[in-house]
Amino acid sequence: MQYQNEISHQLARRQTLRQFRAGLVQKDTICDAEFILVTASKYHGHLADYPCPICGSEDLRVVLWVYGDEIGRAAGSARSEEEIEQLVKNGRQATVHTVEVCPTCKWNHLLKAETATAS
Numbered sequence: 477m478q479y480q481n482e483i484s485h486q487l488a489r490r491q492t493l494r495q496f497r498a499g500l501v502q503k504d505t506i507c508d509a510e511f512i513l514v515t516a517s518k519y520h521g522h523l524a525d526y527p528c529p530i531c532g533s534e535d536l537r538v539v540l541w542v543y544g545d546e547i548g549r550a551a552g553s554a555r556s557e558e559e560i561e562q563l564v565k566n567g568r569q570a571t572v573h574t575v576e577v578c579p580t581c582k583w584n585h586l587l588k589a590e591t592a593t594a595s
């Protein structure tokens with residue numbers, strides 16, 4: 477499997493964090509992860525190798541979320557790397573969103589979006 481067309485959202489993330497630290501953004505507007513996202517991050521995600529930028533929790537998770545017309549009912553769900561590999565074999569492609577989620581404070585942010593295809 478290979479990833480192409482990566483669009484990084486690190487800049488937007490840094491801006492949000494800067495605005496939060498400057499007191500320009502309320503915590504509850506950026507720490508608003510829905511129940512399904514938090515749950516998916518626990519079951520399908522993996523631990524980030526850095527703490528939550530908002531609350532410092534070591535339980536910060538990174539989860540992959542897949543989209544696309546070609547992957548049928550899997551679209552709009554959280555998947556492991558192995559599952560995505562299965563989804564895109566036979567020439568299909570999927571858009572994969574890498575999202576960080578903090579189960580403690582509900583912080584969540586899109587890190588990058590990219591296209592997965594069979595290699």
Ligand SMILES: [Zn+2]
Binds near residue numbers: 533
């Ligand atoms: Zn947190």
